[in-house]
Amino acid sequence: MKIAILGTGPVAQTLAAKLDSIGHDVQLGTRDVATTMARSDKDAFGNPPYPVWAAAHPKVKLGTMASAAAHGELVINALSGAVAIAGLSSAGEANLAGKVVLDVSNPLDFSKGMPPSLFVSNTDSLGEQIQARFPAARVVKSLNTVTASVMVDPQQVAGGEHTMFVSGNDPDARRQVASLLKEGFGWRDVIELGDLSTARGTEMLLPLWLRTWGALGTPMFGFRVVR
Amino acid sequence: MKIAILGTGPVAQTLAAKLDSIGHDVQLGTRDVATTMARSDKDAFGNPPYPVWAAAHPKVKLGTMASAAAHGELVINALSGAVAIAGLSSAGEANLAGKVVLDVSNPLDFSKGMPPSLFVSNTDSLGEQIQARFPAARVVKSLNTVTASVMVDPQQVAGGEHTMFVSGNDPDARRQVASLLKEGFGWRDVIELGDLSTARGTEMLLPLWLRTWGALGTPMFGFRVVR
Numbered sequence: 173m174k175i176a177i178l179g180t181g182p183v184a185q186t187l188a189a190k191l192d193s194i195g196h197d198v199q200l201g202t203r204d205v206a207t208t209m210a211r212s213d214k215d216a217f218g219n220p221p222y223p224v225w226a227a228a229h230p231k232v233k234l235g236t237m238a239s240a241a242a243h244g245e246l247v248i249n250a251l252s253g254a255v256a257i258a259g260l261s262s263a264g265e266a267n268l269a270g271k272v273v274l275d276v277s278n279p280l281d282f283s284k285g286m287p288p289s290l291f292v293s294n295t296d297s298l299g300e301q302i303q304a305r306f307p308a309a310r311v312v313k314s315l316n317t318v319t320a321s322v323m324v325d326p327q328q329v330a331g332g333e334h335t336m337f338v339s340g341n342d343p344d345a346r347r348q349v350a351s352l353l354k355e356g357f358g359w360r361d362v363i364e365l366g367d368l369s370t371a372r373g374t375e376m377l378l379p380l381w382l383r384t385w386g387a388l389g390t391p392m393f394g395f396r397v398v399r
Numbered sequence: 400m401k402i403a404i405l406g407t408g409p410v411a412q413t414l415a416a417k418l419d420s421i422g423h424d425v426q427l428g429t430r431d432v433a434t435t436m437a438r439s440d441k442d443a444f445g446n447p448p449y450p451v452w453a454a455a456h457p458k459v460k461l462g463t464m465a466s467a468a469a470h471g472e473l474v475i476n477a478l479s480g481a482v483a484i485a486g487l488s489s490a491g492e493a494n495l496a497g498k499v500v501l502d503v504s505n506p507l508d509f510s511k512g513m514p515p516s517l518f519v520s521n522t523d524s525l526g527e528q529i530q531a532r533f534p535a536a537r538v539v540k541s542l543n544t545v546t547a548s549v550m551v552d553p554q555q556v557a558g559g560e561h562t563m564f565v566s567g568n569d570p571d572a573r574r575q576v577a578s579l580l581k582e583g584f585g586w587r588d589v590i591e592l593g594d595l596s597t598a599r600g601t602e603m604l605l606p607l608w609l610r611t612w613g614a615l616g617t618p619m620f621g622f623r624v625v626r
Contacts, residue, residue, distance in 0.1 A: 380600030
C-alpha cells in the first residue's frame with residue numbers, strides 16, 4: 173500500500189521503518205526537502221540527523237508535504253501537535269480528501285514548562301480540530317498513547333498485553349486502522365471507542381502517561397483496559 | 400481507626416460499608432442529618448434512600464460534615480466534585496488540619512451534556528484546589544479512576560490485575576493511603592505518582608474512562624500500567 177507519513181522526526185522514522193519492512197511503499201513529507209537532507213546535527217533528543225536514517229532506509233522516499241500526501245492512499249500525521257494543522261495544510265486539502273488520515277500526534281504545550289500541558293482538551297481535541305479543518309478527510313486518532321517504538325512493536329512491553337484505542341467518525345476508516353494495528357504492528361487488544369470526540373479521552377491520557385513515565389523512570393509501558 | 404466520610408451517596412456508602420466491615424469506626428457527614436434521614440425515594444441512579452442503607456449498617460454513624468470531620472483521624476471526601484469544596488468548608492478547616500484528607504471525587508461538569516466534561520483540568524486539578532483551600536490538610540488523591548464497588552474490591556475485575564494511582568504532596572500521607580489500599584481493600588499494584596499536581600493526570604483519565612465504559616457497556620473495568 174502507498175503510505176504518506178508527514179514528519180521526519182523519531183515518530184515518523186519509527187513508523188516508516190516498520191511500514192517499509194512489511195512491504196509498504198512509504199514516502200515521508202517535510203516542509204523543505206533540501207533543508208532536511210542538509211541536516212548534520214543530532215536532534216534535541218540526541219537522535220542522528222535525518223540523512224543518516226535515510227541512508228539506512230533507501231526504499232523510503234522523501235518529498236514535500238504535498239508530494240507525500242499525493243503519494244499516500246493512507247496519510248499518517250506524525251508531526252508534533254503544535255504544527256500538525258500547518259503541516260496538513262501544506263499537504264493540501266485535495267491530497268487528503270477521501271483518504272484515511274491517521275493522526276498519532278498529541279496537543280502538547282511545552283510553553284508553560286515541564287511536564288507539558290495540552291493546548292486543546294476537555295471540550296475539544298486536536299483530532300477533532302484536524303477533522304473540522306479537513307472535512308473531506310477521514311480522520312482516525314490512534315497510537316498517541318504509547319512511545320514511538322511501542323506503536324509499531326507492542327510486544328516489547330509485557331508481551332503486548334496492553335490496549336490500543338481507535339477514534340474516528342467513519343467506522344470503515346476505524347476498521348482499516350484497527351486492521352493495520354493488528355495485522356501490521358501486532359496489537360492484540362484494540363478498542364474502537366467511537367467517534368472522534370472520544371479522542372479527547374486518549375489525548376487527555378497524556379498527562380497521566382507523562383507522570384507515569386516519571387514514576388517508573390521509563391516510557392516503555394502501556395495501559396491495558398482490564399475487564 | 401476513626402474515619403470520616405463526607406457524603407452519603409453510593410460512593411460514600413460503598414466506602415463506609417467496606418471500612419466498617421474491616422473494623423473501622425466510621426461516621427458519614429451530611430449537610431443536614433434530619434433531611435438525609437427523612438429521605439424515602441430512590442436516588443437518580445435507582446439506589447434506595449439513605450435510611451434503608453443505614454438500617455443495614457447500624458454501626459455506621461451519621462452526623463453533620465463538621466461532626467464527621469471532627470470524629471475522623473482520616474477524612475475521605477466522597478462528595479461529588481461540584482460540591483466538594485463547599486462540603487469540606489462545612490466540615491471546617493480546623494477539623495481537617497493535620498489530617499490525611501483522601502479525595503476520591505472527580506471534577507465532572509454535567510452542565511454541557513453527556514458525557515460530562517471537567518470543570519477544572521490541564522493546568523490545575525480539583526485535588527490541588529482542595530489542597531490550596533485547606534493548606535493544613537494533607538490531601539491525597541486516589542480511587543477516582545474506578546467505579547465505587549471496584550474501589551474497595553479490585554479483585555472483582557480480572558482478579559485485581561489493575562493499577563491504582565496515589566497523588567499527594569506529603570509522602571507520609573501517600574504511604575498511609577497506599578497502605579489502606581493494599582491491606583484494607585486488596586489493591587496489589589499501587590503507583591505513587593508524586594505530588595498533587597499528578598492528580599491532573601488521574602482526573603483527566605475520566606474522559607477516557609467514560610468513553611471506555613461506553614465502548615464496553617460496563618463500568619466494571621480498570622486500567623493496568625503494563626510494564
